[in-house]
Amino acid sequence: SQQGEEDPQALSIQEGENATMNCSYKTSINNLQWYRQNSGRGLVHLILIRSNEREKHSGRLRVTLDTSKKSSSLLITASRAADTASYFCATDNQAGTALIFGKGTTLSVSS
C-alpha cells in the first residue's frame, strides 16, 4: 500500500504557535499532496510537492519531503483558530490514477 500515515493523530495548540504534522508512506511516489478538511466539509487542496522537490512554501504553510525516509511534514506557522481542521497527506498510486489518503491529523487551535 502507498498510504500516507499521519502523525500525530491529534494535536492541540494555542493560537500563534506553530503546528507540525508528519506523514510517512511506503513506496516510491511521483508527488505528495496535503489537504485540509473542516468538520463535515469537503477536502481543500493545500499544497503539492513533487518527488524531486525538497521543500515548498505557500503562505504560512511549509512542506518538506524526504524521499529517502519516505516522509513529509507540514508546518503551519503562527496558527489561528481558523486552522482548526483535519489535515491529510495523499500520495498517488503507482499508476497515477488515484490519490491514496492517510488517516489524518486533527488539529485544534484554541484562542
Add this chain to the structure above:
Amino acid sequence: EPEVTQTPSHQVTQMGQEVILRCVPISNHLYFYWYRQILGQKVEFLVSFYNNEISEKSEIFDDQFSVERPDGSNFTLKIRSTKLEDSAMYFCASSGDRRGTEAFFGQGTRLTVV
C-alpha cells in the same frame, strides 16, 4: 473560482434501494474520482474515470457500484442495492489535463442508509 458541485448534499434511503449521487466536475478537467469517508474514518478511494472509462477501482467498488458520465458535464455514482454499511460521505473530485496535479473536491453527499 471553478468548483466541483455535488447533489444532493444529504440523501436518506432505505436498505436495498438504488441511489444516484451526482457531480459536476470542473469543466476543463479530464480526470474524475469518487471517494467515500465513513464517519470519523479516513478518506477511501473508490474509482477513477478518464476518457469515458474506469481507469482504476478499489476493492470497495464492487458490482453494486457503477459510474457514468452521461453527458459532457455530469459524473454520477450509482449504488444499486444499498446496505447499511454504505452510509458515508461520498466525495467527487476532478483534476486537470494530466496526472499528478491537484484534485479538487466537492462538498460531498452524506448518504444515510436506514
